[in-house]
Amino acid sequence: MPFGYYSLKESIGSKSNCDQISQNDLLNLWWVLIVMSNTLFDSEKIAAFIKKNMVVFEEDEVVLKNDTNIFTSGFVNSMFAVMLLNFLETEYNIEVGDQDVILENFSSINAMERLVTRLQEDAHVV
The missing domain is CATH 1.10.1200.10 (ACP-like)
Structure with missing residues (x-):
């Protein structure tokens, strides 16, 4: 699993709904954030x-x-x-x-x- 999954789980806590978030959901969110942070070539x-x-x-x-x-x-x-x-x-x-x-x-x-x-x-x- 990506590093962000564990970091997110630890920061939210084990007694939350974080366990219901799939690895793919987190990976997709991570990718969207990265793409948004990059400036597209102009x-x-x-x-x-x-x-x-x-x-x-x-x-x-x-x-x-x-x-x-x-x-x-x-x-x-x-x-x-x-x-x-x-x-x-x-x-x-x-x-x-x-x-x-x-x-x-x-x-x-x-x-x-x-x-x-x-x-x-x-x-x-x-």
Whole structure:
């Protein structure tokens, strides 16, 4: 049984109706709370962050699509890469481990979405 089941039982007490709560009910409730606590990935928010922090986007002809490689396009320097990593960790309540700090995970908005989604799902596996 998940840890939360025992914690809930102990906090309510053994003489309550807690014994009538099934493991599945608690697991479902736990999952709903976790999903609600995560911020869903918003590609427009990431695009806005990139455009706000990069001088190149002051030019009208520059277009950023979700599959645009921001590194090969020259939009990102090393200082901005650190800012972007910090933004993703803060905004989406994730921790990007050293093994995930690779160009492939940050090359485009689509790649960042895959990374954030995977890290959020991995953090909530029972």
